[in-house]
Amino acid sequence: xxxxxxxxxxxxxxxxxxxxxxxxxxxxxxxxxxxxxxxxxxxxxxxxxxxxxxxxxxxxxxxxxxxxxxxxxxxxxxxxxxxxxxxxxxxxxxxxxxxxxxxxxxxxxxxxx
Amino acid sequence: xxxxxxxxxxxxxxxxxxxxxxxxxxxxxxxxxxxxxxxxxxxxxxxxxxxxxxxxxxxxxxxxxxxxxxxxxxxxxxxxxxxxxxxxxxxxxxxxxxxxxxxxxxxxxxxxx
Numbered sequence: 001x002x003x004x005x006x007x008x009x010x011x012x013x014x015x016x017x018x019x020x021x022x023x024x025x026x027x028x029x030x031x032x033x034x035x036x037x038x039x040x041x042x043x044x045x046x047x048x049x050x051x052x053x054x055x056x057x058x059x060x061x062x063x064x065x066x067x068x069x070x071x072x073x074x075x076x077x078x079x080x081x082x083x084x085x086x087x088x089x090x091x092x093x094x095x096x097x098x099x100x101x102x103x104x105x106x107x108x109x110x111x112x113x
Numbered sequence: 114x115x116x117x118x119x120x121x122x123x124x125x126x127x128x129x130x131x132x133x134x135x136x137x138x139x140x141x142x143x144x145x146x147x148x149x150x151x152x153x154x155x156x157x158x159x160x161x162x163x164x165x166x167x168x169x170x171x172x173x174x175x176x177x178x179x180x181x182x183x184x185x186x187x188x189x190x191x192x193x194x195x196x197x198x199x200x201x202x203x204x205x206x207x208x209x210x211x212x213x214x215x216x217x218x219x220x221x222x223x224x225x226x
Contacts, residue, residue: 004155032212043203043217044156051212088155090215098210099163100171101146103155 003027004091006104015113019076023089023104026070032092033065035074037085038106044088048074079111115140119204119218126194127226134189134221136204144207145187146171146215147179149200156203162187163210194225 007022021035032051036044048063050056050072056063062075072091076083089104117138126132138145143164148156148171158171162181176198178190187206191198202221207213 006155034214043220044215045217046214049214090156092211098212099144099146099161099169101158101161101211101215102172103148103157105153105155 002104003093003102004089004104006087006089006107008107010108010110012110012112013079015079015081015111017079017111019079019083019109019111021074021076021087021089021107021109023072023074023091024070025072025091025102027091027093028067028070029094029096030067030070030091031094031098033063033072034090035061035063035072036088036090036103037083038088039085047087076109079109081111081113084109084111115216117204117206117216117218119202119221121221122219123222125224125226128195129193132191132194132223134191134202134204134223136187136189136218137185138187138206138216139185140206140208140216141184142206142208142216143184144210144213144215145181146205146211147177147187147189148203148205149173149198150203150220151200159189159202161211191223194223196225199223199225 146161147159205215
């Protein structure tokens with residue numbers, strides 16, 4: 001089992017729709033969770049970080065964390081063509097190994113005008 | 114401007130010829146890390162450093178060396194490059210450790226012939 005798994009893509013949604021990206025992780029002691037966006041040929045950039053159970057909203061983006069289910073998701077409301085990119089889920093395993101950072105394989109999102 | 118700078122951006126070289134990819138950050142970050150990214154895969158951690166003179170292996174350290182003599186610099190060394198190290202490499206830094214969001218450099222595309 002991979003340490004961090006993302007729903008397989010590619011994911012295609014129409015402009016204005018909600019895009020839902022999912023990520024599961026295997027280490028129950030994981031503390032920190034991140035969503036990065038990566039445009040083709042570019043470096044990853046932070047979209048959201050979340051550390052405690054529940055929802056965290058930032059503009060059109062909402063991150064949801066459920067530690068009991070070992071599940072973190074990213075919702076993008078009112079999707080725009082500019083949201084078309086690969087989204088990477090990243091997990092830091094535990095405070096005893098705070099240097100490790102594990103990424104999922106990414107989900108490629110296409111928003112069609 | 115706060116940034117992580119990698120050099121070179123592109124390099125084509127031959128098997129066995131030692132090379133160094135430099136990484137420098139101007140944000141006074143404690144933590145730095147190296148990743149490689151291959152098609153269809155997310156980022157895989159090579160090495161990380163929690164502080165000056167403190168480095169540790171990530172998930173794929175074989176064939177690589179690092180050093181952290183100064184806080185701002187974290188070079189990646191390939192002593193005897195092989196074709197399976199052809200990849201896109203990213204350097205990243207964060208304020209304290211993997212529990213903080215990481216800032217990425219623009220990437221270095223290495224081709225080992």
